[in-house]
Amino acid sequence: MATTDLRTGSLERHGLSDEQLRDMFRNMLLQRQLDNRGFQLNRQGKVPFALGSEGHEALQAGAAMAFHRGHDILAPYYRDLGLCLGIGLSPFEILLSIFARADDHNGGRQFPNHYSSKAAGLMSFSSILAAHLPHAVGAAYAIKYRGETGRAVLATCGDGTTSEGEWHESMNFAAVHKLPFVMLVENNEWAISTPLDKQMAQPEIWKRAAGYGMPGRRFNGFDPIQTYVAVKEAMDRARAGEGPTLVEGTCYRYLAHSTDDNDLTYRTREAVQERRKDDPVPAFEALLLEHGIVTADGVAAMRQDVLRETNEATDAAEALPYPEPADLYKHVYEGAWEPWQS
């Protein structure tokens, strides 16, 4: 396992270049800025809903680094802003989703954070947890069926989703058929208001892998390098035709579930503050500074650049129109549609 230690500052690169390490850090900064932007726009009354991934930044920046653009397929869930940025979505595309503009990939139909982009290999998904996992497995079957090598499906979910029947069904089918499939669980300890001990008696999700006859491992999801190593190893196995893997990254959900949730009804501010001590964004920054991979000036410039990019994306997306009312009737089926045939 990786030997990175964010507390002591030791760094094992696992082949990652300075540029890749900086890219991961920039992704983390961008996630936090865009998350914050969604909440700001909601509090300003400009958008009805926002949802953040704060606490998942390192995990997603690291996992995205193990994704091969143009080859792999991502089947994410709704708390995957950083992964989606990391596989190629732009802040502008994120803002189009937040503002529900006509040019959004979903045409303004879905909630924010429900990204979809066929060009990026990002599978459309709904808000119904685990429903996307059979889709991911079906896509993995298609890859194997066509004999395509060097491709795999990276599917993600939170700890909450692992209670769903379709989580089990998907894991089982992927294992039976030795599919190019990686199940990445982002364990942030909360299923909206329900803590882990009310979700499962045995809290180490990765251990379930043995029950499916596939390898499993757990890593510290606050460490982007450990995440990268674990996800890369699993994806390499999958791409090589060696079958699926369950990887579990531990992290924490710092924000409420969404702008419609008040997390103080089920956990204390102090408990969240305690976990903030492990916040992966300043920790990774300190590590990169200590090893001379970034400078203090470089970080300041990066923050400025991320803010500028977010502001430009916000202005550009906000200026664009909503879908037209007539768009409601499009894409029900191929072509024009009437349930009554005449």
Place this chain on the structure above:
Amino acid sequence: MAVVSSTNSTVMNNVEAVRATLYEAMKNDERTVILGEDVGARGNVFLITKDFIGEFGERRVIDTPIAEASIVGIAVGMAMEGLRPIAEIQFADFIYPSFNQIVGEAAKIRYRSNGEYTCPLVIRTPYGGGVRGALSHSVSIEALFYHVPGLKIVAPAFPDDVKGLLNAAIDDPDPVLFLEHKKTYRLIKGEVPDGHYTIPLGKANIRKAGTQLTVVSYGLYLHWALEAAERLAQEGLSVEVLDLRSIRPMDKTAILNSVEKTRKLLIVHEDNKFGGIGAEISAMVAEEALFSLDAPIRRLCGPDVPSMGYALPLEEEFMSSPAEMADAMRAMVKF
């Protein structure tokens, strides 16, 4: 047994028609895969895919674990990534665990991705009663799904329609629920044209022309309605029997044209009455052709109970009969 006739058609029952059509689809398109419970080594519980696994291999004829939600869900993923899956739910009663995958996912993939992703998927399933199928091998499910935009639903009654409509469903770029009435599987035989052909989804068919009453039905009850209409013909009463064939989309023009000719409408289906297919047809005709009617619309449907029972009287009481249909038709003609 399939018998080749001299008119470039073959006599088949409904099982043979499904089987022959699936076989051709597998032959003609490498993207086609069949997945479901016991479709491989067992060749499906009705032997529809018998020997397919030997010819097409287990990568194309997939014996799935017993997990209906993911049978449909995996097929959705396959369809999103370029395959043309034909998923089978072994009995329609077992489709409930996959309800979300059909209603919440398959029917919405195109819509929610603004047309970026599509879901060309066929879900086949045997439905219906009259076979001592008890509580969980007898249900009709069409009304649970016909409310859902994004889905298409087909329920053919005759082998020639089975072939043409199944071919159309397989070619269709959107998800299609293909309902096969299991009592008709071996009971109903007919001429099936040779070669590839399709019948457009959403087109009804007048199986018997008449002038005094329109009867709209589908599935097993369509055959019983035809039998009842023949009895009335011997009494000198003329009944038109319309086979819906497709439930969503539904053929408004065919229904209205017939009703405007006969001025009376009876809808007959095995599924229970409340909120059933007949309710939508009645409402449509009331909206579009109320003043063409010479009698109140009538629906002869399954009783409003959860299911027929295993005990013979509990099945017989649930099911209608040609005699009961003939009585209803006679009363309406004479109204």
